[in-house]
Amino acid sequence: MGKSCEPGGFWSFGPEYSSSDGAGIKYRNFYKDFFKTGVTQNLGVSVSGGTEKINYFVSASTSKDEGIVPNTSYQRKTFKANGGYQISEKFKIGTSFAYTKSGGIRSNNGDKSVMSSLAYWSPSIDVNDYLTAEGKEKDYTNGIIDQPRYFTSVSNLKDDVNRIIASADFNYQATSWLNFVYRASVDNYSETRNRYVPANLDVGTAVNGFILDENIGFTGLNSSFVITANKKFGNFNTTLTLGNQILDTKNTYSNVRGEGIFITDFNNISNATNLFAYNLGQERVRNVGNFFEAKADYKEIIYLGVTGRYDQVSTLPVKNNKFDYYSTNLSFLFGDLIDQNKSILSYGKLRTSWAQSGKTPPFAIFRKNIKDVNFPFNGVGGVSATSVDANPNLKAEIISTWEIGTDLRFFRDRIRLEYTYFNRVSDDQIIQRIVPQSSSITAFWDNGGSLKTTGNELTLGADWFKNPKFSWTSTLNFTQYKTKVTELPFENIIFGYDSQATNITSQVRLGDAAGTLYGQSWQRVDGKVVIGANGLPVFNKTSTGAIAINKIGEAFPDWVATLNNTFKIQNFDIGFLLEYKKGGDAYDTARRNGIRNGVLGVTADRNESAVLDGVKSDGAGGYVPNDIPINKSLRNNYYNNTIYNTAADALIQDASWFKLRNVSVTYNMTKEALKTIGVSNLSFTVSGSNFLIWTPFDGFDPEGSSYSAGTNVYGFTGLTTPLTQSYSFSINLGF
Template identity: 30%
Template sequence: MKRLSLVITMMLVLFGMTMAQRTVTGNVTDATGEALIGASVLVKGTSVGTVSDIDGNYSIEVPAEGTALVFSYTGYSSQEVDLGSSTIVDVVLREGVLLETAVVTALGVKREEKSLGYAVQKVDGGDIARSGASSAVDALVGKASGVQITRSSGSVGGGSRILIRGVTSMVGNNQPLIVIDGVRTNNQTLLSQGSTAGTAASNRLMDLNPDDIESINVLKGAAATALYGTAGATGVVLITTKKGSSSEQIDVNFTSSVGVDNITNMIDLQSEFAQGRTVGGELTWRSPATGESGSWGPKISDLEYATDPNHPNAPTRANDFDANGVYRWDPNGFLVPRGTGNGQPANVYNNVDPFFQTGMNFTNSLSIAGGNDLLTFRLSGSDLRASGVVPNEEYDRKTVKLASSIRPLEGLTISGSVNFTKSDYVRVQQGSNVSGLLLGMLRTPASFDNTNGLGADRANSTDDRSAYEFADRSQRTYRGGGGYDNPYWIINNALGYEDVSRTFGNVKVDYTVNNWLGFGLNIGYDLTSDERKQDFEIGSRTAPLGRIRLAEFNVKQYDTYFNILGSGNLTEDISLNYLAGVNVFSYDENRTFVDGTGLTFPGFLDISNASNITSSQDANRNRSMGFFGQVEASWKGTLYATLSARQDYDSRLGNPSNFRLEDTGFFYPSASLAFVFSELMDNTNILSFGKLRLSWAQVGAGPPNPYSTQSVFVSPTISSWGSALNFPVGGVSGFDQSSLLGNPNLTPELTTTTEIGLDLRFLNGRLGLDATYYNGKVEDAILNASLASATGYTNVWLNSGEMTSQGIELTLNATPIQAKDFAWNTQINFTKSENIVQELAPGVERLFLAGFNTAGTYLVKGNQYGAIFGGAYLREEAGTAADTDLNIPGGQVVINDDPNDNEYGFEAVDPKARAIGNPNPDFIVGWNNTFNYKNFTFNFLLDWREGGDLWNGTAWALSFFGRSQLTADTRQESPTPIQGVKSDGTPNDIPVVRDRSYWTSSLGGFGAIGEQFVQDGGWIRLREVGLSYRFPATDWMKGGSFGVSGRNLWFTTDYDGIDPETSLTGTGNGQGFDYFNMPSTKSLIFRLSLDF
């Protein structure tokens, strides 16, 4: 019966609209009677609005359903006026009270912004939508201080890493907790292949349609996030989704956008020298059939084609010519010195630029929202279809979201939301693997055509395989079928598929008995199923016999809060609010891998075609329970003090063989103080608001992984160089004690942070500055400390780490111009954070995070988090007392002056690996500008990242192959001594040419030195630029907008690779690597939004 009445009510709401319209006029002044110019006038619940003119007058067409007008002006409190039947409304706006804006804090509690003793920054949904990004994380770039976001790959749907205030955990997750509508939501990146290879990985927050976001609040420090417990230690991104309003009307929004993506840039390749090397003292072109990997041959301009197999320079390998005597590797023929062939000069092929295409994406979303005092709802759906800049890469996303609430009784609200998302990806391999797209593409000599004369468009298609395959289906690659997969072969035969089905949402019951007593129950769920398939057709260089890899991830996450809360005034001057509750969380992740090798026949990429199938399972599960409480007291709206405490129990600290609850528990307190000193000052026109914030918090945490308290046996993988050997081997299974030693004595780690902040607003809020300084220290950090393997193990879980952090965040807001038709708003976000590794474990000075042998990211004692560690040149002070054994020693580079050595005259190699780079930026600045002129809005966002090293592994490898422009230049230089000193300390005077002998030695690609390709990865980039026009309301439409925006259209950097915004290891902790990653993209997005 009740349900029926709800339905009837809904129907009434839906049809209860008439179509009439009227004009309301009036005047806006301040308390002294001065006209307010450019004050905003909005019809409540709609997007219909105008601004007051130079005399403070306005005139607005109010649609029939408009019941009230909302007046606002920067620096003044906004005011809502019920219309009734009036057509003239004059208002007086009062100053300064804008600061009573409520902000959403931990656990969704709304609090007055001015009462907060810690930093919270809000980003509006409009700014998210306007960014044109299809993922909420990407849209946040530059919009909040303290936030660092790095896109990992230009593959469609490639993930982004987000950090708030740098890193918090030494080896565990460092990305912030994502909370949507009060419950934790999964933003994982699940890897099914190694971290330096495989396809680009997504981060799961991209399953949320950005158009569903009402606002994002970034909670930065430990005091702000203390109520979230351990999970909040890395910062919290609080996302509030759009809901229906109780305005008794139906709002329909339709948004459609079209985006066009292109690659931003390409690495500088030489197009001067052909495939080959010096043979018998002569620069010689060598046929692909020789397997020659390098472009160290003669100048292409010195070569021409020949087709006669009896030519004296004709190549001689068995597979150079077919049965008819036709050269197989180039339709034009093989290459011979000029003047000895058929006179047709050798072509210079561009195997890179024509390969990439223009990626397109189409997004359509529709939402219907409405409601009244009893019930609200919002239903939205969206459809995204994207094709990548790499042919055959695709990303499709469909979302449906329903959010509704009912208030069946006074004080009782039941609300909930359900979001269903299906995300499908098709991507190709990247990074360090012989099926990686750029790996083979960039190494291909300029004298070889990967399309076999077809041109990129036809070579893309499966209709004509002759670009990448011979009739016998053997691969056509520049190394005679070996080496690396032909890029066109990859996009047709080695695709990775990923199908994600996800549902998440929450059910929430709030019951307010009175001001002093309310209850809240919020149950959240997040279920993800991620099914993957990676094909390697027979003939793949990765798996010449063919391989199918299946992976299935099932992640179930439940998060429940129960709170009691209340607030009120104790005396006229003192008010109090409190919150107490319990949080129950569970996480359950199951992975199943199936690996099928040895395909029986080509053309059927299914696991049933595999002759050898192995599979494995992997579960990751943990539970936690937390009890928390918080009390805030305020005095005269001037002084606010907040105390909170939480006791957590974390299953990851439990020892299954001897479980004691107290081992898993830890307690942490926080305190904060906000002092609004401007309340005590005479109101001057200059300083309108001033607040000092102080906070202190401690946060505990368990180990980053479950099962760390026990040592286990694993089914081993035996690997060194070539592909790994997995058990069972020929039907024999085996187990091996894990190299990671468990530790039943783990205790929680503890992070203490102190934060001080100042919030100043001038000229009635036209100018605002928010500054924060914080420092923190994590002690007893739980990490997988390295052991000498002579102990029998390589790592052990230990409470042994210590890391300090500090940082500065500045946000400057200003409205330099505010006139009747024109306004300019500007915001600058400045972020500087630094994390120094102080201790790892007794006697341990570095700990591997990710990367390669030549250059990897490590925690290095005394260095910033995640230092790049690798081979270095020998320096004069190496081995002296001044040598730290970790960092690059002082003094000049020592030159190898042993005349018998092949590296005579080159830089000598330091036998010790060193910290050769710091991937952390010095600071980040986001400068956001919005210009409004009448109905037009123009905005741009400059993103400046200063410093932050990257190891340019692409350039490193390409130097070995003689493909980079650098090698074309250096091989033609006259002999010159390299800067440095000989072993006796005298200046080097050994002239050398940096030709093939140099770049294939220890000093070039694949050599022992990593240092020479560590480059400054800073940038200045035009992250966003956009122009939009807002439609005025009409009879049939409440409004809307049309805009065009650009993302990442321009950047400047000293980095020599494609784009320093890249990360081989995706969103993980090991940052600072570029190794044949997918090129980054720039986008142009056209967007139409209509409100009905």
């Protein structure tokens, strides 16, 4: 490592180290030093039984997880009970109840988090040496970069969740062909969250530390009534289903944020100088749907089905809150017509379908006035408008899917083949897009064009060996799909962006695929980087001379294939799953941070003179090999935020991978041994998952994402707790 160019500041690389392992200052893999081995313990017990009229199932379980990040943990306790009672020959009821208590201590993710600080850390500094003799933070950058290990010891996220799910169903068989079923369920949970950030951490410095207490509540009621009629007319079997469903949900949210902590290490909202309270009140969403399904088959050879649904939802404008959608399917079983003995073709089926589904927006997307946390002021109350709005003509998004496929089985089901081609079109997509703040809002919900997806799905299975002492089954799955934005009423839709200075965004424009990444890149001629008169790469420019923002990658893969193998060798069950993902690009924010602070090997030549590989102008409209020397300075030249560390050429990586996804070995006790010890079954299982990966991606497992599901942001990774390898041992005992 080179010497610090800013001792005690942001560009502090730490002391130089020797390549000798015996040297006092040596290279340290601070990621391995920081993360610890997580341990998960699970214990469960269940009891089931019944008679001709009564059946029951009761279970209880507990799990405890010590995370890979120091001072993180998660606990979960559950209790479940199901039961059924045959009141009469025609009438029966069923009930279920589940209670879950969960929660723990989690690490912070994103910018100004534990993971962000870790990405800046120097490999020549012991990351676990984080306290001074006085018990204060030991930080070689003098507070510019938070000490990651200290961060986890003083600031985390805590949550506590209590959840109850209960249901009941009533089934009445009126006649041999007419059935009535009513089901009702309730889902209720309450959650409390707490975050404590002291004043000496970067994220809390501006407000002298803060405490955030949150309270979240949810109640969901689901009611359905279904009438089913089955009748046979000659060679035709028919079924007609009519139903109604009501889904009603209520959400509550409130928080209190306290800023200006005056007693160190005292995590209580009373320990804050300034308090800001926010109460969202109650969000209530209702969806009422009426539906039907009609099915018929001829001699169990030709099958035809039609469905329809009419929904009314509360989250759409009144004039557009009712919509309908339909589906139909047709299949033909031809196996018996070709091979009645089933010696070669044991099953053959052709199928096709067309189906629609509806998608509606979340609650309260239209602009409204809410209580302002800065009021009352001088005894005067006040409100403020929310920063998000929506199109007053917003309507439901309709997704239409057409598919065709076949299911084939050969040699008495020893070889199995399933294939599906699908074509899916999402019309009037409901999208939240970022808008300029000069519009007085930050985001706007609208129906944003159409997205077309076409793809192929293939499953091939084979029983290579099948006898009582040894069997081997393989299943290959292949998935490939492509997406394309076919209509867009505006120039682009930005779903997310890098909060740093790279200009990398997740967005789509007309003709793009979902998951497209945009950013700035270097000019190239015949694949070679164009070098300017200053010896540095030249960025692509617009007609006005500004740096151009162009397409730099696509987050979704070209295709994914998995191969699952299971073996049964006498009393042993052995299985392993391989997975290959071809293509898909990703941006690793942690890598950018490491380059920015000069802690990655790629910056080891940062104080050396070099001639960059590329071509320069020959002054006559052509290009010649570059021969202009530069100094690869971190702070003022090549590796800074305006040249190397902002270019897609350096930051966007191929996120392909080949994984040994999981391996498991189970030993089942013999019947003789079970009889001797007086149990019905006893097995021991050892398994592991995600413990082998081969990838060109330089960083954490690229399967991890910086954004949660539902954000439409893909291809960003690096600043969240990485995915883990896991190994487990379990015992399954039955009486």
